[in-house]
Structures are given as structure tokens and as C-alpha cells.
Amino acid sequence: MRVLVIGSGGREHALAWKIAQSPLVSALFVAPGNGGSEKVATNLAVDITDHDAVIAAAREHQIDFVVVGPDAQVVAGLGDDVRAAGITCFCPSKAAGQLEGSKSFTKALCDEFDIPTAAYGRFEDEASALAYLYTQGAPIVVKADGLAAGKGVTVAMSVEEAEEAIIDCFSGAFGASGAAVVIEEFMEGEEVSLFVLSDGQAILPLTTAQDHKRVFDGDQGPNTGGMGAYSPAPVLTRALFDETMARIVEPTIRGMAARGTPYAGVLFAGLMLTEDGPKLVEYNARFGDPECQVMMLRMESDLVPLLHAVATGTLAGHAVTWTDDFALTVIMATKGYPGDYGKGSEVEGADALDDDHLTVFHAGTKRDGNRLLANGGRVLNVTALGASVKEAQKRAYAGVDAIVWPEGFARRDIGWREVARET
Known part of the structure; x- marks a missing residue:
């Protein structure tokens, strides 16, 4: 089977890394990929927002199976277009992708099928959203209705913070994704x-x-x-x-x-x-x-x-097995993320980290000859296994500390809740 993975982040490197281990796969491609995926697959310089270009690349490389990674491509209906071209594709339909692409779509589904979720209101103008906020008070959660790369959610602990989030959405901070706003009850837990x-x-x-x-x-x-x-x-x-x-x-x-x-x-x-x-x-x-x-x-x-x-459509009867070990990943990001950040700084030492307990998945990287360069906000995912979260955490941070990248940073407390419960 010849497989094409769509995307360029850490998720897609991890998918390619796992798919490459399958004896069913005779050739593996990633479009556009990154500096890590090229170690397990052939990267293709394809604009994945151009569905015709993706289909043309799949035909050129005689792809049997396309695996779509990013949310934006799911919501844009790439899976539908690839299937319409006669190529088997792992990707929800555009219609089903509304579960992620529209907060209000999912809330309406919850209402219809009695699925427990936070109480909410949906608003298409700033004045109505603010009026609802003033009746509800804080803490409260403000969400851009559409995709916002994980950044369109504000858990506001004060009315003033919620006001700012609402104004940001309607002023275009998240583009079309903020044209409508969902305001939710703050859930404790x-x-x-x-x-x-x-x-x-x-x-x-x-x-x-x-x-x-x-x-x-x-x-x-x-x-x-x-x-x-x-x-x-x-x-x-x-x-x-x-x-x-x-x-x-x-x-x-x-x-x-x-x-x-x-x-x-x-x-x-x-x-x-x-x-x-x-x-x-x-x-x-x-x-x-x-x-x-x-x-x-x-x-x-x-x-x-x-x-x-x-x-x-043949999932019935399949099973999946997992190691008993815990896995923990630490993101190394460019300083400034999630705000403005630079690109092009050199990352040293990541390629040497790979053993039975530790793997580094690449996100925002590219290669310049033998040099590995940062090419995004989230750059590396240092990922480790351990018999406990604490052990996996220790191994992951040992990996982080072995990487030389002055322009990068990482949180030092990933897994803290479970580590506290283990001790």
C-alpha cells in the first residue's frame, strides 16, 4: 500500500512514524511534511489548501490511501474531494467535520440528543454577546465559533476579561472564525x-x-x-x-x-x-x-x-492494543509563541535522541543541509515512555535538556497533576 499523510506538524510526523512501521506499507509520503518526517517518508512540496494539487500529487505517486491530519483540511472538505477522485481517504466528511468547525453545531447536537455539556448562548453581534455576558457574570468561557488554531478560547475569570475576548472576536482577531461567538457556562473540574x-x-x-x-x-x-x-x-x-x-x-x-x-x-x-x-x-x-x-x-x-x-466502513471486529507504559511529550517552542516569534534559528542535538524510551517528533522544523532550523511556533515534541508519569516525565526532560536551542523554551511541569497523585 502506498500512503500519503497530509500535514506538517508534530501530529503528522507521529502518524508517519507509526505508519512507516506497518508491513502493509510499501511507500510513504507526507505533504508537505517537516524536518522530521523526511527521515521516515518522502516529503512532497504540495500546497495542502489546494485540493486539486493534493489529488494530482496522489495520482502522480500512485497513492492508494490518504490520511488527513490537520483540522483545517478536515473542515475544508479535503476528504470529500479526495474520495470523489476515487482515492480511499481517512478523513471525516465536511458535513461531519462541523463537530469541530462550528461550536454552535456541536452545541445544537448536544441539545438534540441530550448530551451533557455546558449551558451556552450563541451570538452574531457584539452587543448581544455583551448583554448576555452581563446577565451571566464571571467566571465564564468565550469561544470563537470556528477554528482558531487552539487559541480562540478564553476562560475569563472576570467580566472585564470576557468583554475583551468578545470584542477581540468581533474585531477580527480570529478572522471569519470569530464572526460568531459561543459563550459558555464555566465548568468546575x-x-x-x-x-x-x-x-x-x-x-x-x-x-x-x-x-x-x-x-x-x-x-x-x-x-x-x-x-x-x-x-x-x-x-x-x-x-x-x-x-x-x-x-x-x-x-x-x-x-x-x-x-x-x-x-x-x-x-x-x-x-x-x-x-x-x-x-x-x-x-x-x-x-x-x-x-x-x-x-x-x-x-x-x-x-x-x-x-x-x-x-x-469495515471497523467492526477490529481491536487495538497498547503498552502498559505511560507516554509524556514536552513541546519545545520558539520564544514569543503563541505571540510573534522568529524563524530560522538552529536547533542542535535533537537528531541524536532516539532510543527505546525516547523519540523526538518534529513540528515546526526544516532542514538546511545538515542544519536543523526552527520554522514555526511549536517546533519539537520530546516524547518518552515510562512505567509511571513521573518516570516518563524525567526521561522527556532529560531529552529537552540535551537539545541546544537558546531561542527555544518549554514548560517544566508537563504531567504535574498526575505526578502529584503518584507521590
Whole structure:
């Protein structure tokens, strides 16, 4: 099987790294890829926003199976266009991708199928949003309705902070994604993520993870696309896992099918563990980044048959196995991220880090001869296995400390909640 992975981030390097291990794969390509993916696949310089260009590249390289990574391509309907060209593709439809592409779409689905989530309001103008805020008070959560690269969410602890977030959205800070705003009840509890595969009917639970969105230690500073993660997340106990499947995930898959927009892909449920049980925070219609990195390191099964079964409607009967070890990843980012940052600084030492317990997945990197250069905000994902979260954390930070990159930084407390519970 000749496989093409779409994307250029840490998630796509991790997917390519895992797919490359499959005996079913005879050739592997990544478009456009990065400085890490080129070590396990052939990078293709393709504009992935140009669907015709993606299809042309797939035909040129006789691709049998396309795996789409990024949320923007899911929401833009790349999967639909690739399938229409006669190529098997792992990617939800554009219609199903609204679970991530529109917060209000998902909220309406929750209303229709009695899926527990935060109370909310949706607004298309600043005055109405502010009026609702003043009736609700703070703390409260303000979200751009569309995709905002993980940065369109403000957990406002004061009315003034919420006002600023609302004004930012309607002033164009997130482009078209902020043309509508969803304002949600603030939910008390701990956040955790659950991942499943579905072909539109059958559901295969994968595993759990917990990520760290804030840029600085102690969960301080602005939200990012993610500064680190670990898997599994023991806080989602077996009982809570089963409750989440029964009350949130299964009604979603059934509801999407009943609506005529079956969900075929990986479904990433962001959850809040409240006093009243698990509630849905939001859905993502793709593997998380950086959650994918820790999942791929833990997965013992061949990934390719699972993704192909989703894409061909044959998931029933498949199973997945995982190592008992924990995996933890630490994001190394360019100083200034998630605000303005420079590109082109040299990163040294990353290529030497690869053993049975440690793997470095690349995100924003490119190669200039023998030099590895930073080419984005989130640049490296230093990912380690361990018998405990604490052990995986220790190994990951040993890897971080072995990398020489003065222009980069990392949080030093990834996994802190579980490490505290382990001690």
C-alpha cells in the first residue's frame, strides 16, 4: 500500500512514524511534511489548501490511501474531494467535520440528543454577546465559533476579561472564525480527553490523554495549541470512561448517523470531569496535537489496518492494543509563541535522541543541509515512555535538556497533576 499523510506538524510526523512501521506499507509520503518526517517518508512540496494539487500529487505517486491530519483540511472538505477522485481517504466528511468547525453545531447536537455539556448562548453581534455576558457574570468561557488554531478560547475569570475576548472576536482577531461567538457556562473540574475511531456505525475506543494548553508553568498565560501531554490519563477511571461512552460518544455517533451525516474518522472528545459527571467541552474531528504523539508511542497495534477500516466502513471486529507504559511529550517552542516569534534559528542535538524510551517528533522544523532550523511556533515534541508519569516525565526532560536551542523554551511541569497523585 502506498500512503500519503497530509500535514506538517508534530501530529503528522507521529502518524508517519507509526505508519512507516506497518508491513502493509510499501511507500510513504507526507505533504508537505517537516524536518522530521523526511527521515521516515518522502516529503512532497504540495500546497495542502489546494485540493486539486493534493489529488494530482496522489495520482502522480500512485497513492492508494490518504490520511488527513490537520483540522483545517478536515473542515475544508479535503476528504470529500479526495474520495470523489476515487482515492480511499481517512478523513471525516465536511458535513461531519462541523463537530469541530462550528461550536454552535456541536452545541445544537448536544441539545438534540441530550448530551451533557455546558449551558451556552450563541451570538452574531457584539452587543448581544455583551448583554448576555452581563446577565451571566464571571467566571465564564468565550469561544470563537470556528477554528482558531487552539487559541480562540478564553476562560475569563472576570467580566472585564470576557468583554475583551468578545470584542477581540468581533474585531477580527480570529478572522471569519470569530464572526460568531459561543459563550459558555464555566465548568468546575479537571479536563481530560478521550479518543475513539468510528466508521459511522461501529465505534472502537482508543485511549485517554491529558494536555496542557497554557503556555507557562502552573497553567499560566495564554492558551496555545498545546504545550505537552501524557497518556493514559488515570483520572478518567473505567467507570467514568464507560459513562462517557454511553452518555456522550455513542449518542454523538448515533445522532450524526440519524442526521444523515455519519461520522467516519477519529473523534476527540474534550471532557470536563464535574461533580455531576463527565460533560463535553468540545469535539475535535482529528487526532490531537500533541495527544497524537503520546498515543502513537504507546500503540502496539498496526495503525494502518485501523485507519483503513474506518475509511472503508469495515471497523467492526477490529481491536487495538497498547503498552502498559505511560507516554509524556514536552513541546519545545520558539520564544514569543503563541505571540510573534522568529524563524530560522538552529536547533542542535535533537537528531541524536532516539532510543527505546525516547523519540523526538518534529513540528515546526526544516532542514538546511545538515542544519536543523526552527520554522514555526511549536517546533519539537520530546516524547518518552515510562512505567509511571513521573518516570516518563524525567526521561522527556532529560531529552529537552540535551537539545541546544537558546531561542527555544518549554514548560517544566508537563504531567504535574498526575505526578502529584503518584507521590
